[in-house]
Amino acid sequence: MPLGGSSPTGARGYLACAAELEEQAPDLAHVVTAVGSGGTMAGLVAGLGAERVLGVDTGAVDDPVERVTALVEALGGSVGALRLRSDQVGAGYGALTAAGEHAIRTAASTEGLVLEPTYTAKAMAGLVAAVADGDVRPGSGPSGCTPGACPGSSATRSPSRPPGGPDAPRMRPDPGSELVFRVVADTPSR
Known part of the structure; x- marks a missing residue:
């Protein structure tokens, strides 16, 4: 298994995650x-369909579309x-963007999320x-999941330790290393 879990074997875990999401939230519109x-997005796309999964590139790899497609x-x-x-990469993998900093501050101050x-x-x-x-309409009830990125952890790009894993909005911690969240977007955008 490669680091980051991005192999068909690793992505199969998110194929199972997609089935769980369907069972627990059959009305979900977006993940x-x-x-x-690329493994998380690949498993979710294989299980839910590309139209229901929105991936946000972190800049970890040069070819995310090709990697996700192959998986x-x-x-x-x-x-x-x-x-x-691909509009959230900024200066690259591990580099905080202005939009990311705004997301961190807003999630912390409005939802108590880290x-x-x-x-x-x-x-x-x-x-x-x-x-x-x-692309996502208020009221469409987006949902999603993210594998365990630890709050306060910093990721660095390294050939011996490639990145792996995902992210997101209004979250509820699970007892394990995973976070599952449901975004409530039922108010009109301002």
Whole structure:
């Protein structure tokens, strides 16, 4: 298993996650996830379909579309048109962006959430941008999941330790290392 879990075997875990999301939240419209090495998004796309998964590129790899596409196909899924935002990368992987910093401050002050800069802040900033540009409509009830990026952890790019894992909005901690969240977007945007 490669670091980051981005292999068909690792992505299969998020195929199972997609099934759990369908069972627990059958009305979900969107799953928002940060994209590091691509395995999380690939498993979710294979299980839910590309139209329901919004990936937010963190800048961890040079070819996120190709990586996600290859993993989805290896899982036997159909890719369709991937929804992958690349507008939150900023200076690159591990670099905090102004939008990410705003997401961290807003999530902390309004929801009491602690986001970290590499994955969850970029995913939340991507969700905010998706609402602002109409890709996610208020009231559509987006939902999502993120694998355990620890609050306050810092990720660095290293050939011996590639990135892996995702991110996001209004979250409720699970007892394990994973966070599951449901974004409530039922108020009109201002």
